[in-house]
Amino acid sequence: MSRLRFTSLGSGSEGNGLVVEAGAGTTVTRVLLDCGFALRETERRLLRAGIAPDSLAAILVTHEHGDHVGGVERLARRHGVAVWMTHGTFVASRIGGAGVIKSALDIEVNLIDAHEPFSVGDLELRPFPVPHDAREPAQFVFSDGQRSLGVLTDLGSSTPHVEQVLAGCDALVLECNHDAAMLAAGPYPPALKARVGGRFGHLANDAAAALLARVNHGGLQHVIAAHLSSQNNTPALARDALAGALGCTAEWIGVADQEDGFGWRELD
Numbered sequence: 001m002s003r004l005r006f007t008s009l010g011s012g013s014e015g016n017g018l019v020v021e022a023g024a025g026t027t028v029t030r031v032l033l034d035c036g037f038a039l040r041e042t043e044r045r046l047l048r049a050g051i052a053p054d055s056l057a058a059i060l061v062t063h064e065h066g067d068h069v070g071g072v073e074r075l076a077r078r079h080g081v082a083v084w085m086t087h088g089t090f091v092a093s094r095i096g097g098a099g100v101i102k103s104a105l106d107i108e109v110n111l112i113d114a115h116e117p118f119s120v121g122d123l124e125l126r127p128f129p130v131p132h133d134a135r136e137p138a139q140f141v142f143s144d145g146q147r148s149l150g151v152l153t154d155l156g157s158s159t160p161h162v163e164q165v166l167a168g169c170d171a172l173v174l175e176c177n178h179d180a181a182m183l184a185a186g187p188y189p190p191a192l193k194a195r196v197g198g199r200f201g202h203l204a205n206d207a208a209a210a211l212l213a214r215v216n217h218g219g220l221q222h223v224i225a226a227h228l229s230s231q232n233n234t235p236a237l238a239r240d241a242l243a244g245a246l247g248c249t250a251e252w253i254g255v256a257d258q259e260d261g262f263g264w265r266e267l268d
Contacts, residue, residue, distance in 0.1 A: 002122070004144045006171070008261025009045040010037065011153070011226045015258070016068050017042065018151060018173065019051060022122040022144040029121030031058045032081075033140060033151060036067035039074040049264070054079040058110075058120045061085035062154060063134035064092035073107060082108040084120070086127070088136020114138040128165045130155040133200040141165060147267040149173070153227045156201035158211040166215050170267045171222035173256065174212060176238035177202035183232040196232070205233065205241035213245040220246070222265045224254040 002024045009017035015036035022029050030051065035042055046053050059081050061069050069089075076083050085093070090111060112118060114129045114136065124145060127138040132155050139162075142149045150169035152162065166172065183197055183204070195201050203211070212223070223246065225238040235257070239250040246252075256262050 002144060002146075003266055004142070004147045004149065005264050005266040006142070006149055006173075007049050007264045008173070008224070008226070008256040009042070009049065010258050010261045011256035012228060012230065012258035013067055015041075015070070016153070016227070017045065017071075017261070019046070019049065019056075020123065020142045020149060022142075027122065028055075029057050029123050030055055031060060031120055031123060031125075031142075032056050032075075033060045034062055034068040035059055035071040035075050036069065037071045039071060039078060042071050042075050045261070054081075056081045057123075059083045060125070060140060061089055061093070062139055063132060063137035064089050065134060065154070068154070069093045076107045080106075082110060084110045084112055084118075084125075086114050086136040086138050087111050089134070089138075092135035112138070126165065128162060130162060131157050131159065131200050133195065133198075141169060147171075149267065152211075153203075155203055156197075156199045157203075157207065158214075163211060163214050168216050168219065170219055171224075171265065172212070172215075172217075172220065173224045173226050174208050174242070175203040175227045176205045176208045176225040176233065176241065177227050178204050178229045178232035179234070179237045180204045180206060182234075182237075183229075186232050188232070196229075202227065202229075205238050208238075209241040209245040212242055217246060221267055222254060223252075224256050224262060224265070226256040228255065228257070230258065 018033040126141040153175040
């Protein structure tokens with residue numbers, strides 16, 4: 001029986017990676033969204049989740065910041081995995097090649113349009129642009145044709161288009177980077193506080209909750225708070241904010257942490 005499931009290898013400023021899997025038996029399609037860990041650490045985290053690195057069908061890259069793209073080149077080259085990203089991310093991340101080609105580093109790079117859906121095996125992928133201080137950032141909705149997972153991290157503010165794309169998803173992984181009061185009172189220098197809390201920075205708990213409240217969430221099976229700041233947020237604050245938007249208990253909200261991410265979640 002076909003299934004759609006997902007797991008996080010880790011989420012935060014020290015590295016990000018999310019695996020999405022669709023299909024059944026020997027026809028499973030498995031993709032990695034972002035890779036911000038060193039090669040051996042990525043392999044360790046994949047194996048911890050029961051995933052052989054060379055079983056990945058693709059690595060998708062949301063944007064060029066090191067905690068998302070830092071490990072892509074070595075993982076792709078070592079295990080022969082194709083990479084997918086926007087042209088702006090490609091140029092900014094300086095991974096060799098153009099179009100669907102083999103680069104000098106033997107990496108197959110596929111350039112995507114952030115407004116055009118595409119497929120990898122049994123997974124249908126819908127990229128969408130987001131406000132973030134990167135060259136051409138994109139986030140993704142994953143679907144097997146029956147169920148869908150929306151992933152939204154690394155944006156400073158929502159847009160009507162973001163909310164329209166996420167409406168009706170069966171699961172959401174949603175950035176809750178910081179608590180606004182903690183950020184204001186925290187140790188960051190003023191310029192960094194302005195960057196993190198700005199329109200092209202990272203989503204605060206209350207902004208994430210407001211976005212969630214505006215999205216059609218009647219059928220949500222999983223909601224995971226992700227990309228939490230270790231200095232400017234706590235899991236309890238993130239959970240409380242999202243639970244308030246849904247009218248559910250805080251315990252129902254999942255949290256992706258830096259070291260362990262979160263275990264496999266499956267959609268019915």
